[in-house]
Amino acid sequence: MLKLNDIMEVCLLAGKVMLSFGGETYRVEDTMTRIAKSFLIGETYSYVTPTGIFLTLQSAEKEELTKFVRIYERSIDLNKVTLVNEISRQIAIGQLSIDDAKIKLKEIENGQPLYPVWVQVVSSAIASGFFALMFNGNWNDYLPAFIAGGLGFLLFILSHAIIQVRFFTEMVASLWIGALAYFIYFYLGLGTNLDKIIIGAVMPLVPGVLITNAIRDLMAGDLLSGLARGAEAFLTALAIGAGIAVVLALF
Amino acid sequence: MDWKVVYSSLIATMAFGFIFNVPKKAIISGGIIGMIGWVTYVYLSTYKIETISSTLISAFIVATLSQILAKYQKLPVTVFSVAGIIPLVPGGLAYETMRYFVENNYSFAIKYATKTLLISGAIAFGLIISGVISQLVKKG
Numbered sequence: 001m002l003k004l005n006d007i008m009e010v011c012l013l014a015g016k017v018m019l020s021f022g023g024e025t026y027r028v029e030d031t032m033t034r035i036a037k038s039f040l041i042g043e044t045y046s047y048v049t050p051t052g053i054f055l056t057l058q059s060a061e062k063e064e065l066t067k068f069v070r071i072y073e074r075s076i077d078l079n080k081v082t083l084v085n086e087i088s089r090q091i092a093i094g095q096l097s098i099d100d101a102k103i104k105l106k107e108i109e110n111g112q113p114l115y116p117v118w119v120q121v122v123s124s125a126i127a128s129g130f131f132a133l134m135f136n137g138n139w140n141d142y143l144p145a146f147i148a149g150g151l152g153f154l155l156f157i158l159s160h161a162i163i164q165v166r167f168f169t170e171m172v173a174s175l176w177i178g179a180l181a182y183f184i185y186f187y188l189g190l191g192t193n194l195d196k197i198i199i200g201a202v203m204p205l206v207p208g209v210l211i212t213n214a215i216r217d218l219m220a221g222d223l224l225s226g227l228a229r230g231a232e233a234f235l236t237a238l239a240i241g242a243g244i245a246v247v248l249a250l251f
Numbered sequence: 252m253d254w255k256v257v258y259s260s261l262i263a264t265m266a267f268g269f270i271f272n273v274p275k276k277a278i279i280s281g282g283i284i285g286m287i288g289w290v291t292y293v294y295l296s297t298y299k300i301e302t303i304s305s306t307l308i309s310a311f312i313v314a315t316l317s318q319i320l321a322k323y324q325k326l327p328v329t330v331f332s333v334a335g336i337i338p339l340v341p342g343g344l345a346y347e348t349m350r351y352f353v354e355n356n357y358s359f360a361i362k363y364a365t366k367t368l369l370i371s372g373a374i375a376f377g378l379i380i381s382g383v384i385s386q387l388v389k390k391g
Contacts, residue, residue, distance in 0.1 A: 130259040134259045
């Protein structure tokens with residue numbers, strides 16, 4: 001007979017990893033419930049918000065256990081979300097024991113991101129360049145957006161490692177992107193549309209995941225998480241806007 | 252149709268896949284979804300269809316394709332939809348809004364802010380319609 005405590009630990013670990021790396025609220029609840037159901041006969045109740053998870057498990061003998069975990073750090077790593085999703089499926093069809101699941105989940109939690117930092121910086125540079133093109137810029141705008149976007153994202157990662165205040169690092173990064181774009185445009189004479197360059201370079205910071213997750217949460221009836229994520233997205237957008245506004249106001 | 256629209260949106264969306272650590276087998280399909288969404292948007296806009304309607308339609312297409320691929324490749328929907336939605340996010344309009352606010356041109360700023368908000372709403376609505384339809388399909 002499995003202990004309620006062990007099941008609880010695996011469920012919470014799965015939920016925690018999923019939530020802190022960009023999973024939607026309903027998916028986190030689904031995953032935890034699915035794992036619990038495959039080991040337990042009793043009811044499970046979960047309550048997930050972007051900053052914490054409550055979970056109640058009930059055994060067949062009506063023995064109950066409730067625990068809570070707090071989520072401090074939220075970042076986006078959809079590969080980890082996918083991996084946890086797969087593990088929960090394996091548990092559900094009985095391919096994975098509870099101890100193996102715990103080890104695997106711990107591995108995922110502490111694992112490195114799928115792509116190293118330099119790949120992310122280079123891809124954000126490439127994305128920035130092509131976004132400048134997509135928004136009706138021309139090929140002259142590609143290189144400035146490439147440089148500003150790549151260096152902007154690099155600063156965002158570096159400053160995030162030092163300062164844990166997300167909105168502040170976003171503002172600093174967008175300020176730096178604006179200043180770089182200005183420098184490249186006016187002093188190096190590269191590019192034809194400054195607006196397109198800045199818009200393209202800022203795109204990697206735009207809270208796209210947050211917006212879609214917020215909507216999906218609201219749709220699924222998780223009103224509180226939806227509003228919380230919406231607020232986070234709004235504040236991020238505001239931080240980016242404020243950074244750019246400072247640059248625009250200064251020059 | 253300008254080819255620039257096609258390849259720039261494909262590459263930009265794929266690059267976003269790397270930023271969000273999307274699993275390798277979803278990078279290309281995610282890029283194609285983003286490309287289809289953006290090409291639809293540009294195509295509709297050239298036919299003088301209102302930005303809000305064309306955003307709504309493109310978001311709906313992106314979300315629906317993501318749902319189908321998610322089922323087919325057995326991956327979470329987010330993996331596909333997140334990068335595909337990015338091109339539709341009104342970054343340019345938000346930038347214009349900020350610029351007019353800074354220039355103390357409040358009447359223009361409010362105009363652009365409203366439009367930004369409405370377009371975000373259109374993206375949301377496109378996602379919602381697609382989600383509701385997929386739920387109906389699952390039940391039916």
